[in-house]
Amino acid sequence: MINVMVPMDGWGVWGVDQISLPPTPPPYWSYLRDDVLRATVYKEAMWGASIGIAISKIAAAGWEIESESKRKARNAQDLYLFADGRSVGWVSFLGKHLRAFLTNDNGAFVEIIRASKGVGSKIIGLRHLSSRRCQRTGDPRVPVLYRDFKGKPHELKDHQVMLFADMPDDDETFFGTGLCAASRAYSAIFKLASIEWFVREKVSGLHPLAIHIVNGVLSNQLDGAVKSAKDQTISKGIASYMGAVIIGIPQGESPGLVTIPLAELPDGFNRKEEFDLSILTYANAIGLDVQDLQPLSGQGLGTGTQSLVLADKGKGKGLASWKQQWIHQNNEKVLPSATTFTFVEKDYEDMRKRATVSKARAEVAKLRIDAAITTPAQELQVLVDDNELPREFLAIDLTEGENLSDIEKPVSEENTTAQAELPTPEQVELEATQTKAREEALLVTPILRDEYERAKKLFEKYAGK
Amino acid sequence: MYPDDFPETLKDLLEALKAAIAALFIILLYEGMSYLETWRLEMLALLSRYHIAAYMLGSGNPNLSQGDWDIIEGYYTTQETYLNAFAAEMLTAGAIVTTLQARALMYAGAITAPYWNGNTPELQLPAYPGDGSSECLSNDRCMWDVKTLDAEAGNYDAYWVLEGVNPDGRNCETCLERARSWNPLQIRNGVY
Numbered sequence: 001m002i003n004v005m006v007p008m009d010g011w012g013v014w015g016v017d018q019i020s021l022p023p024t025p026p027p028y029w030s031y032l033r034d035d036v037l038r039a040t041v042y043k044e045a046m047w048g049a050s051i052g053i054a055i056s057k058i059a060a061a062g063w064e065i066e067s068e069s070k071r072k073a074r075n076a077q078d079l080y081l082f083a084d085g086r087s088v089g090w091v092s093f094l095g096k097h098l099r100a101f102l103t104n105d106n107g108a109f110v111e112i113i114r115a116s117k118g119v120g121s122k123i124i125g126l127r128h129l130s131s132r133r134c135q136r137t138g139d140p141r142v143p144v145l146y147r148d149f150k151g152k153p154h155e156l157k158d159h160q161v162m163l164f165a166d167m168p169d170d171d172e173t174f175f176g177t178g179l180c181a182a183s184r185a186y187s188a189i190f191k192l193a194s195i196e197w198f199v200r201e202k203v204s205g206l207h208p209l210a211i212h213i214v215n216g217v218l219s220n221q222l223d224g225a226v227k228s229a230k231d232q233t234i235s236k237g238i239a240s241y242m243g244a245v246i247i248g249i250p251q252g253e254s255p256g257l258v259t260i261p262l263a264e265l266p267d268g269f270n271r272k273e274e275f276d277l278s279i280l281t282y283a284n285a286i287g288l289d290v291q292d293l294q295p296l297s298g299q300g301l302g303t304g305t306q307s308l309v310l311a312d313k314g315k316g317k318g319l320a321s322w323k324q325q326w327i328h329q330n331n332e333k334v335l336p337s338a339t340t341f342t343f344v345e346k347d348y349e350d351m352r353k354r355a356t357v358s359k360a361r362a363e364v365a366k367l368r369i370d371a372a373i374t375t376p377a378q379e380l381q382v383l384v385d386d387n388e389l390p391r392e393f394l395a396i397d398l399t400e401g402e403n404l405s406d407i408e409k410p411v412s413e414e415n416t417t418a419q420a421e422l423p424t425p426e427q428v429e430l431e432a433t434q435t436k437a438r439e440e441a442l443l444v445t446p447i448l449r450d451e452y453e454r455a456k457k458l459f460e461k462y463a464g465k
Numbered sequence: 466m467y468p469d470d471f472p473e474t475l476k477d478l479l480e481a482l483k484a485a486i487a488a489l490f491i492i493l494l495y496e497g498m499s500y501l502e503t504w505r506l507e508m509l510a511l512l513s514r515y516h517i518a519a520y521m522l523g524s525g526n527p528n529l530s531q532g533d534w535d536i537i538e539g540y541y542t543t544q545e546t547y548l549n550a551f552a553a554e555m556l557t558a559g560a561i562v563t564t565l566q567a568r569a570l571m572y573a574g575a576i577t578a579p580y581w582n583g584n585t586p587e588l589q590l591p592a593y594p595g596d597g598s599s600e601c602l603s604n605d606r607c608m609w610d611v612k613t614l615d616a617e618a619g620n621y622d623a624y625w626v627l628e629g630v631n632p633d634g635r636n637c638e639t640c641l642e643r644a645r646s647w648n649p650l651q652i653r654n655g656v657y
Contacts, residue, residue, distance in 0.1 A: 444534040444535075444537075444538055445513070445538055445541065445542070447509055447513045448513045448516075448517060448534070448537065448538060448541060450510075450513075451510060451513040451514040451517060452517060452529075454514050455513075455514045455515070455517035455518040455521065456517075456518075456521070456527045458478070458481075458514065458515070458518035459518050459521040459522055459527045460527070462474045462477055462478055462518070462522055463474065463522055463525070
């Protein structure tokens with residue numbers, strides 16, 4: 001038996017001869033499952049690229065902080081621009097965060113770093129937390145237990161952490177664990193990885209793809225012929241050769257050939273079709289327009305009109321869910337009153353549609369004024385209430401009850417959520433100095449001071465009985 | 466045995482501290498002299514924690530002023546001195562015996578004094594149960610029952626209630642005397 005193979009030259013140790021993804025991921029839910037899901041980006045190139053495209057798309061999009069106070073807006077901008085620290089910043093932070101969101105059922109976690117532990121303490125930074133190190137507790141007061149590098153657990157209270165999950169499970173025992181894009185697309189990922197691996201094997205000849213049984217020829221004769229052919233191809237600069245097992249059987253009959261295929265694609269298999277289906281699944285799972293992953297070729301993926309429809313539909317998929325979660329949580333947990341975070345849609349199609357709607361509203365307003373149904377002042381009020389025009393245009397607001405969308409906050413609301421304004425570094429330093437001074441001014445034995453928090457817990461435990 | 470109206474929270478806290486001290490002493494017995502210093506430090510931490518908690522429970526308020534800290538520190542420092550002496554005795558003796566556990570458990574009773582002090586913050590009473598001013602020392606399970614007559618005027622009647630419904634000799638002489646003479650202790654205009 002001759003097994004003709006391209007020598008591995010040592011690189012086989014990296015596992016090139018196997019698809020290192022299981023056919024199905026581990027059962028829902030465990031950290032092990034997330035380990036496999038996270039690894040998908042390494043194991044299937046197109047999936048890895050799709051995640052990369054999704055991240056780039058969001059990172060490249062703009063965002064805005066809207067606030068009635070310039071200082072609040074500037075402080076909030078710094079908070080996001082320098083997320084994960086000044087040396088890391090927004091884009092890198094977002095890359096880690098989105099990758100965690102898209103490839104972990106456990107979701108993504110962001111720590112809200114405060115000057116001190118108190119609920120109303122000033123927020124001084126945001127930090128991405130590795131999903132693998134975060135455990136959902138189901139306790140609304142302490143929703144996350146974070147394990148640091150040394151394995152030491154840290155309780156993260158509700159005001160100290162934001163939790164994100166795609167498609168959270170409705171079973172309360174899962175504490176909000178979701179079903180991420182990698183989970184939803186897993187079968188497609190595995191299938192495409194297998195197809196690509198098969199093709200790779202076929203072109204590289206790493207494995208026997210068929211057994212050829214040849215009679216009338218001795219194996220050593222075949223061996224010599226193959227070696228000679230191989231030498232010739234190598235001399236031509238062709239590195240790979242073939243993947244076949246050839247068995248020679250010495251018989252008196254005329255030479256014949258029987259071939260047993262070991263790995264062949266099924267009849268009617270269309271690689272392009274399978275590839276396109278996988279891409280469509282990826283786009284659906286992540287929430288991207290399929291054109292983001294593969295330029296329209298006129299085949300398989302539909303027409304230009306179809307693509308526009310897909311683009312519109314794509315806005316309601318995975319990443320849209322993440323965007324809403326991000327905006328809501330940041331507006332409620334991080335930003336002070338009357339200050340909001342919004343993503344800026346740099347989409348000319350959206351802008352065109354908005355302009356069309358605005359034009360229609362303006363025309364309706366004109367019609368009502370011309371028909372003496374309303375006055376210009378009343379129409380101004382209507383357009384302000386519809387967010388067509390800025391509120392500053394109104395001298396007196398006749399309809400004080402506001403229409404607030406999910407991403408807006410009341411204009412003049414007092415700070416009722418105990419979220420303090422974002423501090424300047426000077427304010428943080430001042431607060432730290434004052435805290436230290438207060439502690440030093442408290443004339444009490446250090447051991448009593450050290451035990452205060454534990455004593456308070458005892459108080460809470462027994463006082464509640 | 467506790468008086469009938471003895472606060473349940475204090476009772477629970479005392480029992481919890483006793484259990485903790487007993488467990489710590491068992492470790493000391495098992496580990497021997499090499500654990501003595503650790504035991505002393507652990508005991509001090511326990512005592513400080515429970516003194517603070519007892520005061521908080523007495524006053525019903527976890528936020529402490531400097532004045533509150535001064536009171537707690539006074540009680541705690543007394544116990545710290547006793548505990549250091551106790552540890553020094555064991556060190557000198559070079560052995561830890563099981564009979565010493567009863568003495569260790571007495572430290573638990575010491576938290577009754579900060580509880581009652583915290584419970585009557587507006588009054589400066591002449592003594593508090595468990596403050597060591599009676600023969601029964603920290604084993605004291607008596608309690609103060611304060612009736613407010615006119616808070617603004619500072620008028621109160623404070624009763625020293627003995628342990629048990631029918632005192633039968635378990636009470637020390639000082640406590641019996643207090644129950645007789647402070648029946649009630651009349652506080653008028655904030656002065657008794």
